Amino acid sequence: MSDVEFDFAEILRSPLDPDPSDPSARPWGWAALLFLVGIVIGAWFVVATGDEAAAGVAVDTTAPGAPPAAEVIETSESFPEGYVAIATDVAVRAEAPVILGDRMLVPVTMVLRRGADATSVVRPLGGRWEMRTGQGVVASVGTVFDVFRPSVFSIEFPFVDPAPESVVLVERWDASPATAEVELAWPGVPFLSEEPISMELTEGTAVVITELELGNFLGGAAWRLEGTDLGVVELDADLLDEGGELFDSYASGSGSLDADAGAGTIEFFWAPGFRVDQDEASTLRLTARAELGIPVATEIEVPLP
Amino acid sequence: MRTSLGWLVVALVAGALVGGGAAAWVEGDEPEDTTSPATTTAPTVDPVVVEAPWVDGGVRFRSTVLVPISFVVGDGTAELEFDLVPLHWTARHEEDELFADELPVQPEFWELTLDGGQVIEAVTTIDDAVVRFDVPVDVDAADVVSVRVTGWRLAVPVGGEMTLPVEEGAAGSFPDGSTVEIDRVLEQSTSTIVQLDSTATEAAWTGHSLATFRTQDPGWRISFRFGQSSNVQLIWEEPGAPGEVVLIQLDPAWRPIAADVVVIGETDE
Numbered sequence A: 001m002s003d004v005e006f007d008f009a010e011i012l013r014s015p016l017d018p019d020p021s022d023p024s025a026r027p028w029g030w031a032a033l034l035f036l037v038g039i040v041i042g043a044w045f046v047v048a049t050g051d052e053a054a055a056g057v058a059v060d061t062t063a064p065g066a067p068p069a070a071e072v073i074e075t076s077e078s079f080p081e082g083y084v085a086i087a088t089d090v091a092v093r094a095e096a097p098v099i100l101g102d103r104m105l106v107p108v109t110m111v112l113r114r115g116a117d118a119t120s121v122v123r124p125l126g127g128r129w130e131m132r133t134g135q136g137v138v139a140s141v142g143t144v145f146d147v148f149r150p151s152v153f154s155i156e157f158p159f160v161d162p163a164p165e166s167v168v169l170v171e172r173w174d175a176s177p178a179t180a181e182v183e184l185a186w187p188g189v190p191f192l193s194e195e196p197i198s199m200e201l202t203e204g205t206a207v208v209i210t211e212l213e214l215g216n217f218l219g220g221a222a223w224r225l226e227g228t229d230l231g232v233v234e235l236d237a238d239l240l241d242e243g244g245e246l247f248d249s250y251a252s253g254s255g256s257l258d259a260d261a262g263a264g265t266i267e268f269f270w271a272p273g274f275r276v277d278q279d280e281a282s283t284l285r286l287t288a289r290a291e292l293g294i295p296v297a298t299e300i301e302v303p304l305p
Numbered sequence B: 001m002r003t004s005l006g007w008l009v010v011a012l013v014a015g016a017l018v019g020g021g022a023a024a025w026v027e028g029d030e031p032e033d034t035t036s037p038a039t040t041t042a043p044t045v046d047p048v049v050v051e052a053p054w055v056d057g058g059v060r061f062r063s064t065v066l067v068p069i070s071f072v073v074g075d076g077t078a079e080l081e082f083d084l085v086p087l088h089w090t091a092r093h094e095e096d097e098l099f100a101d102e103l104p105v106q107p108e109f110w111e112l113t114l115d116g117g118q119v120i121e122a123v124t125t126i127d128d129a130v131v132r133f134d135v136p137v138d139v140d141a142a143d144v145v146s147v148r149v150t151g152w153r154l155a156v157p158v159g160g161e162m163t164l165p166v167e168e169g170a171a172g173s174f175p176d177g178s179t180v181e182i183d184r185v186l187e188q189s190t191s192t193i194v195q196l197d198s199t200a201t202e203a204a205w206t207g208h209s210l211a212t213f214r215t216q217d218p219g220w221r222i223s224f225r226f227g228q229s230s231n232v233q234l235i236w237e238e239p240g241a242p243g244e245v246v247l248i249q250l251d252p253a254w255r256p257i258a259a260d261v262v263v264i265g266e267t268d269e
Helices: A008-012 A021-056 B005-029
Strands: A082-089 A090-094 A098-099 A105-111 A124-133 A136-139 A142-145 A152-158 A167-186 A199-200 A205-214 A218-226 A231-240 A245-250 A262-269 A285-302 B059-061 B064-074 B078-087 B105-114 B119-123 B130-134 B145-158 B161-165 B171-173 B179-187 B193-200 B213-215 B222-225 B232-236 B244-249 B251-265
Touching: A021 A167, A021 A231, A082 A167, A082 B078, A098 B105, A098 B232, A105 A136, A105 B145, A124 A152, A136 A152, A136 A262, A136 A285, A152 B145, A167 A199, A167 A205, A199 A285, A205 A285, A218 A285, A262 B179, B005 B145, B064 B130, B064 B145, B064 B251, B078 B105, B078 B251, B119 B130, B119 B171, B161 B171, B161 B179
Parallel strands: none
Antiparallel strands: A082 A090, A090 A105, A098 A105, A105 A152, A124 A136, A124 A167, A142 A152, A167 A285, A199 A205, A205 A218, A218 A262, A231 A245, A231 A285, A245 A262, B059 B064, B064 B078, B078 B130, B105 B119, B105 B145, B145 B251, B161 B244, B171 B179, B179 B193, B193 B232, B213 B244, B222 B232
16 A cells, blocks of 8 residues: 555546646636636625625524534544544544453544545555553554444453553554355255365465355355465355356355454355245355455554543 | 637626526525524534535544534424434445444433533433433523533444353353353254353443354354344254353443533534
């Protein structure tokens, strides 16, 4: 991921726009400008005269002393106040640690850069963090994600006393998407894979489905990565009819989110309309959607409140 | 190419005519003011322009923007309708309404202050889009000095673990206090079914009454049965189920955060 600042004016300029260096384009620009000035003058004249006419009958529905929205979102900053950028389009804020026995969790919320397209910004898979205390450096032992809330996570440390004043991201795991697909003969339920199913993701990396079981209503899969230890995998299980058309799909539950485990599990649910006719399908299509981790060395300090 | 002064004058006049016509059309399209007296609806809330993932309006706390939609006072009630807009990704299941609005930062405690200094409190939870204050019957919008959120909740992923022996009556709890108890163990010829009772400590915030978790051992299949006793089943679909099961909590702990954020009214600054 690059830290390059973009010139938005340049990006937003259409290739159909006249070249600003072309002198022949400028006179029409003056005409257009005056046209716009004319619009403003004309509109102002009508509104101003209209306001004067209506001034005597206006009803003010705004309560004195209660204007709306005291704190308005900053419009000139890329990220909200209090957030520290950890990538081009992503910033984080850490909260006071939560102590659970011998575990210390530092909750973190994430935000996107203003204007960033949430559908195109890839969330980092995680990273390695450190706490720096007067007694030395304490490395994180893991990260806890929330299956339903992808913008919050907790950094897990062993308990230390007193709590540090900041945490430092020392390695960020950027996500690189990769997909693979395989089709298998479908004998009906219950389906139990006889041997591991290997699917190449990129040159040198693959996901191996070590276990796959699909039943009438439930199912599950276990996977491991080869060629890398960083990444997460989701799996789609679609049933196809004899003509190759989609018959129906098992719904995939959320898979493991531990990006440095190199392996995980996925639950499946057969929920479409309580159908129990999976045996009429003839092909099982598995699609692995992986996010492979790319470690990026960083040194980003995030203060604790 | 050259442009004469005449063309520039034509452009100016044409623009004025177009602009004046457009303004007159908009003015003419404006409905007459037939709103009820100012004592029932105030203050006026400006339209919010949503510019995903940020918004030009509302108040921000952490990664959530609270956008006031309307504020109505009358008949002993003050109602503020609001929307919560994330400054981040929402769940991967965006097409699934069940998970689409699961924001980790939510308002909880509210205060409405009247010009006499009286403070009226209200509480909202994760599913609420309206906060209602019980105010004196004779109060109208002009008496309202401010509406503020004084307490928030933050979803903290905990990933708490619980190890249970696979036997009836075995029980345990997650760090947030949610409990799991094994109700029945049904040994079949080729499988084992373990029926559990689970209870979420903060159902108002988790959005469901039972604790949600996954098993550390992928050999266990999980079936949640909302609204029933023995509301979770673990199924080991082979002979010889393990003697214990490790459960890992999926629900976050909802941590309260005190922070005074003015939604309507003037700040102290």
